[in-house]
Each structure stands twice: as C-alpha cells, then as structure tokens.
Amino acid sequence: MVERVVILGAGMAGLAAALTLGKRGFDVTVIERDPAPPELPIDDVFAQWERKGATQLRHSHVFLGRLCSILHAQHPDLLAELKAAGAREIPFPESLPSPLRDHFAADAQDADMTFLFSRRTTLEYVMRRHAAANGRARFLSATGAIGLSFAEEKPLRVTGVRVRDAAGERDIACDTLIDATGRIGPVNDWLKAAGAPITEEVSQAGxxxxxxxxxxxxxxxxxxxxxxxxxxxxxxxxxxxxxxxxxxxxxxxxxxxxxxxxxxxxxxxxxxxxxxxxxxxxxxxxxxxxxxxxxxxxxxxxLANVWRNFSRDGVPHVLGYFPVGDAAMRTNPLYGRGCTISFISAALLADVLEKESDPASRLIAYEARLRTELHPFYLSMARQDAMAIRRARNERDPAHRPRLKARIIRHFAENGVVPATRGSLAVLRAFMRGFHMHEPPENFLKRPAILMRVLAMWMRPKFLKRHLYPPFLGPGRAEMLALAERRE
Ligand SMILES: Cc1cc2nc3c(=O)[nH]c(=O)nc-3n(C[C@H](O)[C@H](O)[C@H](O)COP(=O)(O)OP(=O)(O)OC[C@H]3O[C@@H](n4cnc5c(N)ncnc54)[C@H](O)[C@@H]3O)c2cc1C
Missing domain, CATH: 3.30.70 (Alpha-Beta Plaits)
Structure with missing residues (x-):
C-alpha cells in the first residue's frame, strides 16, 4: 500500500517536502490554513496574496547556493519555471569584491556559490503552482489543522489530524505526519500537551x-x-x-x-x-x-534561534511525526538560511522515509542527520548573535572600553579575516562555502592553509593592505540618530 503522508503547512518547507516526496511515490496531501494563491500576474500576487500564516512573506529574502544546488540537482524543471517568472541566478564571479575581480580564475566549485534573487512571493507562488500542476500533491487550502489524533501507545504515535474548513470539522488519517507549520505553528504545543517531552534550545536574534x-x-x-x-x-x-x-x-x-x-x-x-x-x-x-x-x-x-529535540538517548518522544523547516529549527533571518534549511530538511527526510520503515528508527535516523547537517548552523548563529547583542549594547555607552580578548577578536576579524576575504580568492571561496551552507560556517578557519593566509594578512602592515578594507559603510550612531530624528 502507498504510504499516506499528510503535510501541515504549504510554506517553504511544506512545499519542498511535497515536491520531494511526491516525486518518490508517496501519497501526499498538503493542508494549508491560508487561501490558495490568486491567479494573478506576479506583481499583483505580491500585493494581494493573503498569507496570515507566513507573515515574513513580504520581507526581503535571498536564496543561498546550497538551495540553488538542490534545485539544479533535484528540481531542474522548477528552476526553469522560476527563471521564466523572473527569478535570477547570480553566479559567484558577479558577487566578488572589486579587488578580486581582475584576478579571477574560475574553479569547478564556484557553481555551488550561486545566489537566487527573487521575491519570496514569487518563489513560493511558482513552487506551489509547480507542485500542484504536476499532480505530486493534493492541496487542501483554507483548511486549518486544529488537533492531532494518536494511537493508545507509548511513545505517542500520530495517526491523523483534525481539520476545520468552511464546511466544518473532520479527521484525516495518515501513516506519516510532516509538520511544516513554521515558526509559530501549533503542533509542538499539541505534542507536549499529549505527553511528548520535546525540548528546545533557544537564543535571541536580538x-x-x-x-x-x-x-x-x-x-x-x-x-x-x-x-x-x-x-x-x-x-x-x-x-x-x-x-x-x-x-x-x-x-x-x-x-x-x-x-x-x-x-x-x-x-x-x-x-x-x-x-x-x-x-x-x-x-x-x-x-x-x-x-x-x-x-x-x-x-x-x-526573531530567535531555535533547535528542537524530538528524542532522548535514542528513544523517540513521538512516532509517525517529522518536523521540517522552521518547525525543526530556526536561525536569525538576516543570514538567509531558513529556506535552504527547509529544502535540506525535506531532502534528508525523504531519504530516511524511503530507506527505513520502522517509525522509531526513522525518527532517530532523521534527527541524527539533521543534527550532523544543521546543528552547527544553530550553534554558530547563537554565538554570533550573542556577540552582536553585546556590541549593540556597547555602542550605546560612550564610556565603554572593550576587554583585551574582545579587542583582539575584533582586530583579527577587521584586519585579518575581512581583508583576507577581499584579497584572496582561496580565502573568499572557503568562507563563502560556509555562507552558502555547503559546510558549517566556521570550518573555513579550521583549514590550516586558509588560517595561514588569514594570519599572514593580519600581520601585514596596514599601508600594504589599505585597498583591501571595505569602503565607508555608513555614519556612526549619534550622527544617524540625529539625522533620523530631525523633523523636516
Ligand atoms: C523577517 C524574515 C526574513 C527572512 N529572510 C530569509 C531569507 O532571506 N532567506 C531565507 O532562506 N530565509 C529567510 N527567512 C526564513 C524563512 O522565511 C523561513 O525559514 C521559511 O519560511 C520556513 O518555511 P516553513 O515552511 O517552515 O514555514 P513558513 O514558510 O512560515 O510556512 C508555514 C506554513 O504553515 C501554515 N500553517 C501554520 N499553522 C497551520 C495550521 N494549524 N494548519 C494549516 N496550516 C498551518 C502557515 O499558514 C504557513 O503557510 C526569513 C524569515 C523572516 C522571519
């Protein structure tokens, strides 16, 4: 019998999961609380699509190289549709800082560092149309999930979902439930209320x-x-x-x-x-x-960084349930990782569901792969945000004098890492592989050859690397506040 998969949420992760699992022969139903996208030109979709469930929809989005690589490898037909709708791929050489442009020599791995530029509404609209048109998933729009049903077992096993639409309430049975309800989805609370001791690591984006x-x-x-x-x-x-x-x-x-x-x-x-x-x-x-x-x-x-744990010491808290995208983890949106995480988690889940059939082994295998691939991004973001929050606090205090360790770290970043990424293609490539999520973000400094180059740059006298500093980025805080607060 074909496995019945119900996906809650037709945002980025729900759509990625629907596309991936639909292609692999699962019977996929997507349940989405918001209305279906209007059949309108792309600019009107931006203006008119009602998306109360994804309030970030009209905020800036950029899509990273790892997401582009997944589209090329697994969904080339979708990528072609996105480009036809106006989305643009920006290859690595076009995003080089000017000091490196003149000495550029292409490398095979550069293709991994291609940005996709598109409004989020355009990306989501085309993905949704693509998933529905190919018959890989059936969509129930304007249909909200309002609760889950469970088998009387320990650990909890999800057997279905209760939904409400204009016609009333009903139950939909499933073999596997995928939670793609996003950053404020209700499912985590339902599971906890039913007795699953799910834990969270949380740190503020600030x-x-x-x-x-x-x-x-x-x-x-x-x-x-x-x-x-x-x-x-x-x-x-x-x-x-x-x-x-x-x-x-x-x-x-x-x-x-x-x-x-x-x-x-x-x-x-x-x-x-x-x-x-x-x-x-x-x-x-x-x-x-x-x-x-x-x-x-x-x-x-x-805005917060969040990581959720669905098992402990190899024992799952819930069976037949898998979170993808923001329901599994979130990071500071400024680094543009959320949609890539949605695609990565959907792809990891599809692999596990295809290979494993035992529900407990599935959850343990999926969580282990998530942890290996994505937890380093959570940790690095939490560390970076904690530093940024301290820096913002210190900016407000004219009397603040940073400690020696903080001064050294900042000096190393500003006079070593930054000019090295602007003056050495090898360092920039290593840095950008982490930026584009092909490897954990802090890995680049663990490579001896790259570290040596950065250290050499740090030691280089300033007058020899003056051209490698970024240009003026903007006024100081006091000047900007005076400018902003001025009444015309
Ligand atoms: C301000 C901001 C800027 C961002 N910028 C970027 C960026 O530049 N690049 C990037 O990659 N990522 C960015 N992100 C992150 C990205 O938007 C999310 O990571 C991504 O949308 C996660 O997809 P998702 O499917 O998990 O959740 P969402 O896309 O939020 O989708 C969740 C869906 O679940 C539905 N839903 C919720 N509850 C129910 C229910 N009970 N029943 C049925 N349906 C339900 C909602 O209606 C919604 O459609 C940004 C995030 C924010 C907040």
Missing part, C-alpha cells in the same frame, strides 16, 4: 526587521556591482539591499532590540528612506531617477 520594497523605473538598471557594499553592519544597525525579480528590490534595516529610539521611528517611510540615503551602498539604489518605493515599511520582531 534584532527587529524593517523592510520596504522598490521598483526600478522602466529602462533603469540596478547599480553596477563595484566597490560599494550593498550590505553592512554598523553595530547599532545592520542593512542590506535584496535584488528581486521583475525590476523589484527591497531594503531591510535590522535594528537591535535595544535601540528603542530608532525602532520607534524607522517604520515611518520617510525616515526609513532618509536612513537608507545615509548609507552609500543603499543610496544609489534609491536615486529618484532610478527607482521609487512601492510598499509601506513592513516590520517584524520575535
């Missing part, structure tokens, strides 16, 4: 997200990719320009939670743009001759 979208004027082009960085970290503010599809782009300002003054005002469109115009890498995108805003400023908080 930032709030503010995003505004813009359209290039007809005939206008994006600024040339040169020395000016389109993203930067000023301590009291992180920012990035995110090129999209079909002449659209967005800007995200990530404000530390502790920056209460800035948080209050940045949501005003006029102040948002004023701040952007003080950032050289953003200003040129916003020139009135080039583009105009097409949205309000969207804001989002409650």
């Amino acid at each position: 930032i709030l997200y503010y995003t505004r979208h813009y359209a290039l004027h007809p005939g206008a082009s994006e600024p040339e990719r040169d020395k000016t960085a389109g993203a930067g970290d000023l301590g009291y503010l992180k920012y990035g320009v995110f090129p999209g599809d079909n002449g659209r782009f967005s800007v995200t300002l990530a404000v530390p939670e502790i920056e209460t003054e800035l948080r209050k005002i940045v949501v005003e469109p006029e102040i948002f743009d004023r701040i952007c115009n003080a950032l050289p890498g953003v200003r040129r995108w916003l020139e009135p001759s080039r583009s105009a805003p097409v949205s309000k400023v969207f804001s989002m908080g409650n």
Whole structure:
C-alpha cells in the first residue's frame, strides 16, 4: 500500500517536502490554513496574496547556493519555471569584491556559490503552482489543522489530524505526519500537551526587521556591482539591499532590540528612506531617477534561534511525526538560511522515509542527520548573535572600553579575516562555502592553509593592505540618530 503522508503547512518547507516526496511515490496531501494563491500576474500576487500564516512573506529574502544546488540537482524543471517568472541566478564571479575581480580564475566549485534573487512571493507562488500542476500533491487550502489524533501507545504515535474548513470539522488519517507549520505553528504545543517531552534550545536574534520594497523605473538598471557594499553592519544597525525579480528590490534595516529610539521611528517611510540615503551602498539604489518605493515599511520582531529535540538517548518522544523547516529549527533571518534549511530538511527526510520503515528508527535516523547537517548552523548563529547583542549594547555607552580578548577578536576579524576575504580568492571561496551552507560556517578557519593566509594578512602592515578594507559603510550612531530624528 502507498504510504499516506499528510503535510501541515504549504510554506517553504511544506512545499519542498511535497515536491520531494511526491516525486518518490508517496501519497501526499498538503493542508494549508491560508487561501490558495490568486491567479494573478506576479506583481499583483505580491500585493494581494493573503498569507496570515507566513507573515515574513513580504520581507526581503535571498536564496543561498546550497538551495540553488538542490534545485539544479533535484528540481531542474522548477528552476526553469522560476527563471521564466523572473527569478535570477547570480553566479559567484558577479558577487566578488572589486579587488578580486581582475584576478579571477574560475574553479569547478564556484557553481555551488550561486545566489537566487527573487521575491519570496514569487518563489513560493511558482513552487506551489509547480507542485500542484504536476499532480505530486493534493492541496487542501483554507483548511486549518486544529488537533492531532494518536494511537493508545507509548511513545505517542500520530495517526491523523483534525481539520476545520468552511464546511466544518473532520479527521484525516495518515501513516506519516510532516509538520511544516513554521515558526509559530501549533503542533509542538499539541505534542507536549499529549505527553511528548520535546525540548528546545533557544537564543535571541536580538534584532527587529524593517523592510520596504522598490521598483526600478522602466529602462533603469540596478547599480553596477563595484566597490560599494550593498550590505553592512554598523553595530547599532545592520542593512542590506535584496535584488528581486521583475525590476523589484527591497531594503531591510535590522535594528537591535535595544535601540528603542530608532525602532520607534524607522517604520515611518520617510525616515526609513532618509536612513537608507545615509548609507552609500543603499543610496544609489534609491536615486529618484532610478527607482521609487512601492510598499509601506513592513516590520517584524520575535526573531530567535531555535533547535528542537524530538528524542532522548535514542528513544523517540513521538512516532509517525517529522518536523521540517522552521518547525525543526530556526536561525536569525538576516543570514538567509531558513529556506535552504527547509529544502535540506525535506531532502534528508525523504531519504530516511524511503530507506527505513520502522517509525522509531526513522525518527532517530532523521534527527541524527539533521543534527550532523544543521546543528552547527544553530550553534554558530547563537554565538554570533550573542556577540552582536553585546556590541549593540556597547555602542550605546560612550564610556565603554572593550576587554583585551574582545579587542583582539575584533582586530583579527577587521584586519585579518575581512581583508583576507577581499584579497584572496582561496580565502573568499572557503568562507563563502560556509555562507552558502555547503559546510558549517566556521570550518573555513579550521583549514590550516586558509588560517595561514588569514594570519599572514593580519600581520601585514596596514599601508600594504589599505585597498583591501571595505569602503565607508555608513555614519556612526549619534550622527544617524540625529539625522533620523530631525523633523523636516
Ligand atoms: C523577517 C524574515 C526574513 C527572512 N529572510 C530569509 C531569507 O532571506 N532567506 C531565507 O532562506 N530565509 C529567510 N527567512 C526564513 C524563512 O522565511 C523561513 O525559514 C521559511 O519560511 C520556513 O518555511 P516553513 O515552511 O517552515 O514555514 P513558513 O514558510 O512560515 O510556512 C508555514 C506554513 O504553515 C501554515 N500553517 C501554520 N499553522 C497551520 C495550521 N494549524 N494548519 C494549516 N496550516 C498551518 C502557515 O499558514 C504557513 O503557510 C526569513 C524569515 C523572516 C522571519
């Protein structure tokens, strides 16, 4: 008998799981609380698709090299549809810092470091259409899961889901339930209430997200990719320009939670743009001759790094249940990893479900593979965010003098790692493999040859590496606050 898989949630992870398992012959039903996407042109989809269940939908998204590699290897037909809808692949040479452009020599692994640029609405809309059109999954839209049913066994075994739609409530039986209900999905709480002692590792991202979208004027082009960085970290503010599809782009300002003054005002469109115009890498995108805003400023908080444990000492807490995407783990969105994690977890799960049939062995094998592949990203993000939160706090205190260890680490990063990634293709490639999620992010410094190059750069006198520092990223905190708070 064909295994009946029910997937809760048609966001990024639910769609990735539906595509992957549908191709491998599972009987897939996707249950999604929000209405189906409207049949409209892609820009109208952005404006009109009602997606209360995925409130990050209209925030900037970038898609990493590992996700592109998975699309090339496993879903080339989907990739072709995405490109036809306006999504763009940006190969490694096009994202090189200018000091490296002139000496570039191609390498086979460069293909792994291709970005995909697209609005999240475009990506999700095309994925959804693709999964439904190929008959690989049936979709029940505007249908919310409101509870689970279990067999009277220990550990708990999930046997189905109770749903509610316009016609009323009913039960849907399944052999396997995949939880793709995202960052605020209810399933974890249901399992805990039913007696599964699921545990969580949680650390705060420490930032709030503010995003505004813009359209290039007809005939206008994006600024040339040169020395000016389109993203930067000023301590009291992180920012990035995110090129999209079909002449659209967005800007995200990530404000530390502790920056209460800035948080209050940045949501005003006029102040948002004023701040952007003080950032050289953003200003040129916003020139009135080039583009105009097409949205309000969207804001989002409650951002955390989360890792969930579904077994202990090799004993599963629940059977017939598998979390993918944000339901399994989350990381600070600024690093653009969530959708890639959705695809990786869906692919790992499909492999395990295909190879194993015993429900307990399945959960243990899946969790072990998740831990090996993805837990290092959780740990690294938690460490990095803790450092960023400390830095933001210190930025507010003019009397603050960092300790020696903190000064050395910062000096090494600013005068070793940064110029090395801007001056050596080998170092940049090693760094970007972690950035694009092909290997744990901190691995690059564990390679002796790379570490030697970074250390040599650190030791090099400043006047010999002046050209390898990034250009001016933006004003200091006091200057920016004065500029933002000025009443016109
Ligand atoms: C501000 C922000 C910016 C981000 N930027 C990036 C980026 O640049 N790159 C990147 O890769 N990732 C980014 N992410 C992360 C990315 O958005 C998520 O990791 C990704 O959406 C996870 O997919 P998911 O399917 O697990 O959850 P979601 O995409 O959130 O989907 C969950 C789905 O479950 C449905 N659902 C919930 N409850 C029920 C229920 N009871 N019954 C039925 N359906 C239900 C919801 O309606 C929703 O459709 C960002 C996240 C945030 C918050």
